[in-house]
Amino acid sequence: MGGRDCFRLVPLGAVPLHIAVASQLGPTADQSSSWIFIIWTxxxxxxxxxxxxxxxxxxxxxxxxxxxxxxxxxxEFTFAxxxxxxxxxGVLILVLGILGGGGKIIRWLPLPIVMGMFAGSIFSYVTRLIDVTVGNFAVAGPAVGGYLLGRLIGNPRVPPVGLAVLIDGQATSEAMSWSLPSLPVPSMSFPVSSIIAISLPMVVLALWFGNIQ
Structure with missing residues (x-):
């Protein structure tokens, strides 16, 4: 991926996705800004x-x-x-990288299984998109149409997500206040259920897609 592609992907894809997921997980505004700042910096x-x-x-x-x-x-789980x-x-992947064990895990896990995990994780987003588009077509319809038009054009200089934003007209020019994040330390809880349901799939997704994307 070239520099121009990355420049388009980050503000029109990665950052909005990060903000959207952060809002879903229920952190405070300070926790969200801290999370986003730490990840990107x-x-x-x-x-x-x-x-x-x-x-x-x-x-x-x-x-x-x-x-x-x-x-x-x-x-399903608390933010902690x-x-x-x-x-x-994060710790496991760091240790595997130092010990050289990441490649072995990738070889042990068939790609179809990993792709199935990813497909299952995005399925709810697809169904939600359909529900929102049908239920509030005046708002969501133009955005979906703009995205599909961008895909149809097929020009890397015309990113579908950017075209969707322009056509939908949901971008706002309201005044914004800027300040440095407060970087609060989040509370953490380590129940076994969350480790199994979150940590293990995250290791698999990060190792596999981090090496093939």
Missing amino acids: SGAVASIALSVYYRMPEPITWSIPGLIYLGTLAG EISAANLVP
Whole structure:
């Protein structure tokens, strides 16, 4: 993926997705801004440091499939449980990377199983999109139509998501206040149920899609 593609993907795809999932999980405004700030800043710093060290692009970022999977768990676990369950796979992936065990896990897990996990995690988003489009066509219809038009055009200079925003006209020019995030430390809870339901799938999704996307 080139620099221009990344520039279009981040503001029109990755950032809105991150904000949407954060709002679903129920954190406070300070927790949401802290989460988003830490994810993007730490990824940028790590990417620059590794790229300079290895003298080649080494992007470090979060997992979009993993984030989508988290969104499907909204209401099933508390934010403290989700925070803790995200810390566990981060530590596991770091250890696997140091020990060189990530490649072995990828070879053991067939790709169809991983793709099935991802397909199941996004299925609720697809059905929700249909419900919203049918139930409130005046608002959602133009956005869906703009996205489909962008896909039909097939020009990388015309991102479908950006076209959907322009056609839908939902972007607002209202005044916004800017401030640095407060970076609160979230409370964490480590029940076994959340570790099994969140941590293990996150490891699989991050390892597989992080290596093939």
